[in-house]
Amino acid sequence: MTLRYENVSFTYPGTKTGVTDISLQIGRGELLAIIGASGSGKSTILKLLAGFVQPDQGRVMVEGKDISSQPPESRRLGVVFQNYALFPHMRLWENVAYPLKVRRMSKAIRRERAIDMLGRVGMGGRENDYPTMLSGGQQQRVALARALVFEPLGLLLDEPLSALDAGLRVEMRDEILRVQRAAGIATLLVTHDQEEALSIADKVAMMQNGRLVQVGAPHELYEAPVNADVARFVGQSNLWRGKVVATGTVETEIGAMACDTTGRSVGEEVIAFVRPERIEPVIGKAGKDQSQVFSGIVAADRYLGPIRRIDLNVEGGVIRLETHLREAVTTVAIPRDAVRLLPAS
Numbered sequence: 001m002t003l004r005y006e007n008v009s010f011t012y013p014g015t016k017t018g019v020t021d022i023s024l025q026i027g028r029g030e031l032l033a034i035i036g037a038s039g040s041g042k043s044t045i046l047k048l049l050a051g052f053v054q055p056d057q058g059r060v061m062v063e064g065k066d067i068s069s070q071p072p073e074s075r076r077l078g079v080v081f082q083n084y085a086l087f088p089h090m091r092l093w094e095n096v097a098y099p100l101k102v103r104r105m106s107k108a109i110r111r112e113r114a115i116d117m118l119g120r121v122g123m124g125g126r127e128n129d130y131p132t133m134l135s136g137g138q139q140q141r142v143a144l145a146r147a148l149v150f151e152p153l154g155l156l157l158d159e160p161l162s163a164l165d166a167g168l169r170v171e172m173r174d175e176i177l178r179v180q181r182a183a184g185i186a187t188l189l190v191t192h193d194q195e196e197a198l199s200i201a202d203k204v205a206m207m208q209n210g211r212l213v214q215v216g217a218p219h220e221l222y223e224a225p226v227n228a229d230v231a232r233f234v235g236q237s238n239l240w241r242g243k244v245v246a247t248g249t250v251e252t253e254i255g256a257m258a259c260d261t262t263g264r265s266v267g268e269e270v271i272a273f274v275r276p277e278r279i280e281p282v283i284g285k286a287g288k289d290q291s292q293v294f295s296g297i298v299a300a301d302r303y304l305g306p307i308r309r310i311d312l313n314v315e316g317g318v319i320r321l322e323t324h325l326r327e328a329v330t331t332v333a334i335p336r337d338a339v340r341l342l343p344a345s
């Protein structure tokens with residue numbers, strides 16, 4: 001594995017905050033996104049690899065080599081931050097060539113490589129411009145070029161898109177992925193934007209209170225979150241408190257539901273979790289196989305273009321559903337295989 005954390009713990013001096021027992025690996029060409037609430041430790045993870053802080057325990061490795069005590073400048077990792085940090089008085093090519101200057105390459109080679117890299121991030125022909133002449137998205141492209149120009153072994157991106165407006169963010173997301181794939185480089189992306197993480201990452205790691213709670217493919221975190229916090233963080237969810245009352249049945253705050261209770265014991269407190277798009281509107285008469293049918297009153301019906309997001313008030317609680325249907329929805333069915341049981345706390 002190209003980038004690796006082995007049981008890394010770190011606490012900011014004089015505080016009790018930091019990260020605990022982090023083990024993670026990112027392969028060549030792979031993009032891993034770290035998500036989590038503000039203060040959960042995402043940036044700290046990145047700083048440990050970049051070398052801005054050193055582990056108290058464990059080690060960080062690049063291509064099998066322990067780099068825990070190396071200074072940042074000798075780690076061969078490209079870093080891009082939210083605020084670009086371009087040098088305003090330097091032309092774009094000089095900005096991009098800066099890491100090569102630090103590495104004492106000749107001016108001719110620096111210029112050639114910088115211009116080539118600017119082309120690769122879609123900024124060809126702008127080499128003599130200054131950063132102030134660029135939009136936020138363009139500045140971020142230049143920052144990306146600067147991070148990649150010295151052919152680093154890994155790319156570290158800390159909220160690189162959060163200063164951009166929504167449309168540009170989506171465009172730049174694809175751009176980062178394209179450049180990252182072309183370079184075939186192991187990449188760590190820190191983001192608080194779960195949609196960004198799900199859409200471009202090969203693997204997503206969710207942090208909570210300084211610990212990794214789940215690492216997996218985007219669909220694993222979305223479809224099989226390990227707890228209610230992960231479920232809430234990645235997308236919309238129904239989370240009903242309940243108790244397993246028999247094998248294959250959970251009694252929830254909105255009523256009984258058939259579900260897979262494997263691994264749970266009768267009497268165990270749980271949370272029943274269902275994604276809104278798995279709730280099936282029942283228009284007309286309920287079919288025979290729709291055993292768990294709930295009727296209620298529409299509390300909210302939001303038109304979002306391709307879908308509607310509806311809150312249905314039923315006895316004991318609310319069912320949130322998403323549908324592309326146009327009809328009024330007051331009755332829904334919850335398929336057995338749409339229900340997953342999560343730990344109660």
Ligand SMILES: Nc1ncnc2c1ncn2[C@@H]1O[C@H](COP(=O)(O)OP(=O)(O)OP(=O)(O)O)[C@@H](O)[C@H]1O
Pocket residue numbers: 012015017018036037038039040041042043044045192
């Ligand atoms: N230099 C520092 N000194 C002391 N504590 C710090 C320092 N930097 C961060 N912390 C604390 O460490 C914890 C983790 O911070 P970190 O910046 O890694 O979180 P984050 O998940 O990246 O948050 P955000 O999304 O808000 O950037 C927080 O409680 C934060 O207050």
